[in-house]
Amino acid sequence: MTRLRHPSALDVRVEIRGELPHEDAEYARAQALETAAALGPGTRLLRIRLTRALHPSVTRPVLAQADVDLDGAGPVRVQLATRAAREAVDLALGTLAGRAARLREQGDIGFAAVHESVYRPQYAARPLAERRIARRKAVVLARRTPEQAARELLALDRRFHLFTDAATGRDGLVRRCPLSGAVEPWPTGADDGRPDGLAEAARRLWLTGAPFVPYAEAEAAAPAGDGGGSGGGVGRTRVLYRRYDGHYGLITPVAQAR
Known part of the structure; x- marks a missing residue:
């Protein structure tokens, strides 16, 4: 490098x-x-x-x-x-x-x-047995309205954007719709259909071929070394996503350090 x-x-x-x-x-x-x-x-x-x-x-x-x-x-x-x-x-x-x-x-x-570019980076077709979580990132989520989060998603050229909803104080997520490219909110309530735990999220990511899967996992049950740290919260929204090298990345929200 x-x-x-x-x-x-x-x-x-x-x-x-x-x-x-x-x-x-x-x-x-x-x-x-x-x-x-x-x-x-x-x-x-x-x-x-x-x-x-x-x-x-x-x-x-x-x-x-x-x-x-x-x-x-x-x-x-x-x-x-x-x-x-x-x-x-x-x-x-x-x-x-x-x-x-x-x-x-x-x-x-x-x-x-808004629309996907023909120059969008490609995912390497790495065999499932070789895939691993190559990057684990613990982040303090910024407080945003969904509209602000949508503008940031486009400005940062991302497929999804995780934030803290300024009105409710809960985790929020916006994404690019895979069909139209338009930005839309991802429901993050108790019955939003998120996988329960990292293993189920990885399974769904593999089965669907989606670019990312948000999931919920209690802090006490989190895998060692995933970056959750103290204050990660029970049931907070984590995101397992595909990297262009064929491996996975993991984003874990954490409380702001005092």
């Missing part, structure tokens, strides 16, 4: 994972600097990460993730995959700039990010 940081007033960072030529890293850095400069004042940090997948089932092996933090507007992120590194850089940074401008001008990404 290679990281490049440009020594200038603009905070621009490039990260390379996998086997990519050094010239591609330099190209990414030059294009990122140009994009950051074009975004103008209030651009605090711009990052681009290039990852080359080695799994033979992936036909567009270069994954580009670009994100920027804008004063007064918040973060914007783009993820896409192509066959070549420079194509991925150009598409990711161009899309990022367009969405950042829209966010600044209108306050949200809007319809521009």
Whole structure:
């Protein structure tokens, strides 16, 4: 893994994972600097990460993730995959700039990010016996209205977004509808049909091929080392999701540290 940081007033960072030529890293850095400069004042940090997948089932092996933090507007992120590194850089940074401008001008990404892109990264077809939870993340959920959470989901280019409902104080979740791409709330009440426990969630994820499955699990019954920690809460909404490398990730909400 290679990281490049440009020594200038603009905070621009490039990260390379996998086997990519050094010239591609330099190209990414030059294009990122140009994009950051074009975004103008209030651009605090711009990052681009290039990852080359080695799994033979992936036909567009270069994954580009670009994100920027804008004063007064918040973060914007783009993820896409192509066959070549420079194509991925150009598409990711161009899309990022367009969405950042829209966010600044209108306050949200809007319809521009609703539909699934043809450059959506692919999931590696990893055999079930090889899959594991490759990343466990404990998060303090931000208090948001469902409308705010939906805007953040689009701005961050995610398939789902977990938050604390500002009105009820309960866990909330919004997702992109797999058919239309529109953002919709996921019910998180007592009878929402969530799997009971991690094992059942993994089974459902495998059977359905869905990108993620939310589930409930009492803290006392949580698997060791899952990041729950103290204050995870009984019956809180956790999310098991598919990673593009064919493994799984796990998100666990925790109480804010005192």
